[in-house]
Amino acid sequence: MINDTLLMMLIVGLVVSFAILAVFIWGAKGGQFDDSRKMMDGLLYDGTEDLNDAVKKDEKIKKVKENKKSESTKE
Amino acid sequence: MYEMNNIILGSLVSKTRCDHCHLEFNDSVMIKDDNLNFCCKGCQGVYHLLKDDGLDSFYNKLGNKTITPPIEVDDDINRFDTKSFEEMFISTNENGFKQIDLVIEGIHCAACIWLNEKVLYDTDGIVSADINFTNNKAKIIWDDDEVSLSEIIKKIRSIGYNAYAYDASAADEQAVKSKRDYFIRMMVAVFASMNIMMLSVAKYTGFFTGMDEEVRHFVHLGEFILATPVLFYSGWIFFRGAYYGLRNRILNMDFLVSSGATLTYIYSLFILFGAKGESYFDSVAMIITFVLVGKYLEVIGKKSAVDTLDKIKGTLPLEAMVIVDGKKKSLPLNSIKVGDIIELRSGEKVCIDGVITNGEGNFDESSLTGESLPVYKKEGQKVFSGTINSDSVIRYEATKTYKNSTLNSIVTLLEDSLSSKPKIEYKANEVSKGFTVTILSLSLATFLVWYFFGIDLGFDYEGTNHFEKSFIVAISVIVIACPCALALATPIASLIGISELAKKGLLFKEAKYIESMAKADTLVMDKTGTITKGHLQVKKMRILDDNIHKLNLLYSLLDSSTHPVSKSVKRHLDDNFQLSLKDISNVKNVESKGIVAKYKNVDGKVFNLLGGNTDLLKENNINYKFDSTNTVYVFAINTRVIATFELIDEIKEGAQELVSDALKNGLNVVMLTGDNYSVASKVASKVGIKDFEANINPIQKAEYVEKLKKEGKTVIMAGDGINDSIALAKSDVAIAMGNSSDITISVSDVVLLNNSLESLLTAFKISRRTYKFIKQNLALSLIYNAITIPLAMAGLVIPLVAALSMSLSSLMVVGNSMRIKEKKY
Numbered sequence: 001m002i003n004d005t006l007l008m009m010l011i012v013g014l015v016v017s018f019a020i021l022a023v024f025i026w027g028a029k030g031g032q033f034d035d036s037r038k039m040m041d042g043l044l045y046d047g048t049e050d051l052n053d054a055v056k057k058d059e060k061i062k063k064v065k066e067n068k069k070s071e072s073t074k075e
Numbered sequence: 076m077y078e079m080n081n082i083i084l085g086s087l088v089s090k091t092r093c094d095h096c097h098l099e100f101n102d103s104v105m106i107k108d109d110n111l112n113f114c115c116k117g118c119q120g121v122y123h124l125l126k127d128d129g130l131d132s133f134y135n136k137l138g139n140k141t142i143t144p145p146i147e148v149d150d151d152i153n154r155f156d157t158k159s160f161e162e163m164f165i166s167t168n169e170n171g172f173k174q175i176d177l178v179i180e181g182i183h184c185a186a187c188i189w190l191n192e193k194v195l196y197d198t199d200g201i202v203s204a205d206i207n208f209t210n211n212k213a214k215i216i217w218d219d220d221e222v223s224l225s226e227i228i229k230k231i232r233s234i235g236y237n238a239y240a241y242d243a244s245a246a247d248e249q250a251v252k253s254k255r256d257y258f259i260r261m262m263v264a265v266f267a268s269m270n271i272m273m274l275s276v277a278k279y280t281g282f283f284t285g286m287d288e289e290v291r292h293f294v295h296l297g298e299f300i301l302a303t304p305v306l307f308y309s310g311w312i313f314f315r316g317a318y319y320g321l322r323n324r325i326l327n328m329d330f331l332v333s334s335g336a337t338l339t340y341i342y343s344l345f346i347l348f349g350a351k352g353e354s355y356f357d358s359v360a361m362i363i364t365f366v367l368v369g370k371y372l373e374v375i376g377k378k379s380a381v382d383t384l385d386k387i388k389g390t391l392p393l394e395a396m397v398i399v400d401g402k403k404k405s406l407p408l409n410s411i412k413v414g415d416i417i418e419l420r421s422g423e424k425v426c427i428d429g430v431i432t433n434g435e436g437n438f439d440e441s442s443l444t445g446e447s448l449p450v451y452k453k454e455g456q457k458v459f460s461g462t463i464n465s466d467s468v469i470r471y472e473a474t475k476t477y478k479n480s481t482l483n484s485i486v487t488l489l490e491d492s493l494s495s496k497p498k499i500e501y502k503a504n505e506v507s508k509g510f511t512v513t514i515l516s517l518s519l520a521t522f523l524v525w526y527f528f529g530i531d532l533g534f535d536y537e538g539t540n541h542f543e544k545s546f547i548v549a550i551s552v553i554v555i556a557c558p559c560a561l562a563l564a565t566p567i568a569s570l571i572g573i574s575e576l577a578k579k580g581l582l583f584k585e586a587k588y589i590e591s592m593a594k595a596d597t598l599v600m601d602k603t604g605t606i607t608k609g610h611l612q613v614k615k616m617r618i619l620d621d622n623i624h625k626l627n628l629l630y631s632l633l634d635s636s637t638h639p640v641s642k643s644v645k646r647h648l649d650d651n652f653q654l655s656l657k658d659i660s661n662v663k664n665v666e667s668k669g670i671v672a673k674y675k676n677v678d679g680k681v682f683n684l685l686g687g688n689t690d691l692l693k694e695n696n697i698n699y700k701f702d703s704t705n706t707v708y709v710f711a712i713n714t715r716v717i718a719t720f721e722l723i724d725e726i727k728e729g730a731q732e733l734v735s736d737a738l739k740n741g742l743n744v745v746m747l748t749g750d751n752y753s754v755a756s757k758v759a760s761k762v763g764i765k766d767f768e769a770n771i772n773p774i775q776k777a778e779y780v781e782k783l784k785k786e787g788k789t790v791i792m793a794g795d796g797i798n799d800s801i802a803l804a805k806s807d808v809a810i811a812m813g814n815s816s817d818i819t820i821s822v823s824d825v826v827l828l829n830n831s832l833e834s835l836l837t838a839f840k841i842s843r844r845t846y847k848f849i850k851q852n853l854a855l856s857l858i859y860n861a862i863t864i865p866l867a868m869a870g871l872v873i874p875l876v877a878a879l880s881m882s883l884s885s886l887m888v889v890g891n892s893m894r895i896k897e898k899k900y
Contacts (some may be wrong), residue, residue: 003105004291010297020265021873028259034251038208041185053877057196060087064202068171 095122097141103655114195121235136186143181144233155225164240172202177213179206181236190234198230210382241385250381254374261371264309264364267301274298275357298356310363342550350547356732362364364670392426408477413415415473415622419464426460428480429471436467443773443798448639465662485773514553519870548870560581565849568892572845580839588824591808591835593846595789598737599780602748602758604795605812607724611639611706613647615721625717628674630654632686635662636670644708644720665691682780685711729833730762738838747776777786777800795819852888859884
């Protein structure tokens with residue numbers, strides 16, 4: 001019984017940690033850790049103003065892309 | 076030291092902080108703006124611009140950190156919109172937007188990144204502006220229907236930074252990819268090793284507290300699952316390295332790591348699937364992880380070197396002004412042919428080598444020779460690419476194409492040397508290499524003896540298969556011996572050595588350089604900036620007229636010149652007196668003699684101001700006798716000499732001690748310099764160097780180092796300038812001074828943070844001591860192995876003995892290495 005519990009714990013532990021590792025690799029492959037200094041200092045820039053800026057930035061990129069798309073379809 | 080005639084020139088200078096860049100300057104030179112203080116108009120402009128645009132939270136983010144005052148750039152902004160620029164640097168992405176890679180100059184902290192990104196994103200037409208903080212590179216994507224590149228660059232310049240383009244297609248992308256690949260492999264290895272170690276603690280504790288066979292099997296299974304990706308995914312690069320090594324008939328470190336780890340893995344598999352004994356999956360993971368972390372650091376070093384090269388290439392001009400049929404035409408450098416006439420304006424960089432056909436002027440050759448004093452050149456004399464025309468308009472005939480010109484050759488050579496930096500690790504690990512080859516041979520011999528003669532010799536097979544038992548015993552020989560010798564004897568001592576060196580401000584980029592430094596037989600040193608301080612300093616000052624007003628005029632004249640002598644004298648006055656600037660006019664450079672100007676006082680009386688060497692006085696019929704072997708600066712008003720200064724480039728403290736220590740330890744010391752023979756011989760004799768080469772260019776320096784290496788010497792090179800960088804890259808151990816140029820630091824293996832030669836001497840001492848302990852550790856491992864290997868060969872290694880001996884041998888090596896710290900320097 002104890003051995004079965006130990007085996008279960010080992011399996012669950014390994015599955016969870018491999019899942020975390022997979023997420024980490026996914027982030028690393030996307031270039032999230034390429035700029036180590038920016039990543040560290042990023043913690044200092046998560047105020048309301050910075051979050052609003054990030055949303056505005058995304059909206060702007062979306063808008064510019066849509067504009068370009070509609071321009072090219074018009075042509 | 077100073078000769079001054081009873082003058083009191085102001086109280087001690089008080090310093091005030093600039094409200095934009097946060098640098099401190101004399102209060103007298105600050106620009107007052109309400110309650111604010113600015114060091115220059117640039118800082119004032121940027122401060123108000125940020126305030127008006129609602130970006131003043133930048134200063135909260137900046138905190139107490141300092142930044143560079145805004146960079147004034149006076150180049151042609153429209154060149155960013157030219158066809159040749161577009162062809163070279165701009166691409167169009169799949170959405171039809173333009174894309175460029177830039178290097179942003181002037182970035183110091185996260186606040187600078189925030190400001191640049193914020194300003195760029197607020198600009199209409201910019202789709203994406205992603206700035207990398209680590210290397211200051213930016214990828215900008217924009218819609219060219221809405222905004223032009225020159226407008227984007229203007230925007231960046233308006234907030235006090237500068238940007239230049241670089242070609243990201245080549246080495247950069249490869250370096251980014253390789254760094255990311257190594258990072259992921261390393262993180263997988265670190266993750267798995269950490270987990271395996273937790274399981275191993277349980278397993279080893281089980282030896283003493285008792286553990287069910289079934290539980291032990293689970294633990295082995297867990298270790299197997301974790302060690303497999305480490306060996307085959309993270310360790311893949313070692314297999315690849317070993318394969319290429321074998322193809323070239325080299326038994327390299329990769330081969331030793333991969334064979335040791337694989338055999339240990341196979342042995343552990345046998346144990347996992349039923350054979351008697353202890354598995355060593357933990358050793359497999361640890362060996363791979365340790366060595367991989369070292370490799371990753373090497374990759375980071377290479378990546379930062381590529382970044383620095385990109386920065387250098389980004390500052391090179393793309394076009395030059397060529398005279399075609401009497402008319403000036405801006406042509407791309409690659410299209411300029413030998414024989415074309417090129418016009419150089421004041422302050423422009425020479426991009427193609429040639430001979431002056433018209434005009435004369437001073438050239439700043441510091442990037443090639445390391446010398447800070449400009450060189451005067453006239454018709455018929457050669458000009459070299461990379462040097463800067465300081466003060467006049469010159470026409471010259473191209474004698475080489477851009478591809479073959481000095482500067483391009485240097486950049487190409489650096490690129491080549493970065494990708495093929497000699498791998499001294501083959502040489503450095505000779506002891507452990509020979510040792511491991513012996514172990515592999517012993518293991519093979521054990522297998523053969525057990526397999527063919529085992530029964531005759533009466534070995535007990537404990538009921539297992541004949542082949543299986545022979546194999547397990549053979550591998551147990553490797554397992555007992557290899558991991559310890561490979562992973563600990565050298566790295567632990569090196570690690571302690573490196574931390575001792577770091578405490579003294581000596582940064583070793585890799586541990587292997589400690590060993591190379593201790594083994595080296597030749598020390599090559601640059602002169603300017605390495606043996607000497609690299610900048611002129613006022614050694615003697617005579618004030619013949621103590622009128623403060625006259626000294627203010629001297630100060631103003633010095634301020635109008637960019638010549639290194641003027642700058643040094645001005646710095647000296649700044650440090651000692653509180654002087655202010657006066658309005659002087661008609662400032663003129665007199666080629667290689669000095670500078671003249673006029674000053675009109677309140678009564679309208681005009682005075683001639685002269686500042687320069689004694690030739691300038693002679694030219695103006697001022698009879699003043701001044702004999703000195705040093706560089707001289709004399710200041711005169713009309714015909715009267717007011718002040719004289721003698722300047723020298725002093726030899727650094729500790730230079731003589733370093734040279735004598737090196738000679739005492741059997742090193743051959745050589746000095747290489749671009750300076751002339753007489754100065755070189757004076758400096759060499761002062762510090763006790765017998766071998767020196769003067770008047771040599773960066774490429775000849777590198778050739779000299781290569782020649783030494785061909786003679787079989789292990790060469791340490793110490794330098795500080797771009798002119799030393801190729802020679803540094805060619806040497807076995809490259810040492811850069813702390814104030815070196817970026818590229819020099821990038822290609823170096825060791826950086827002396829405090830810039831002193833005393834610390835270089837300490838580096839030698841600590842390296843030699845560390846190397847002594849590495850040898851001791853290897854000897855200890857040999858003794859340990861001499862005892863345990865025969866036991867393993869006889870098949871007598873029981874699990875408890877294996878576990879204990881592995882830990883004991885490690886503790887022995889670690890304990891011995893700690894003794895490196897005992898001696899204080």
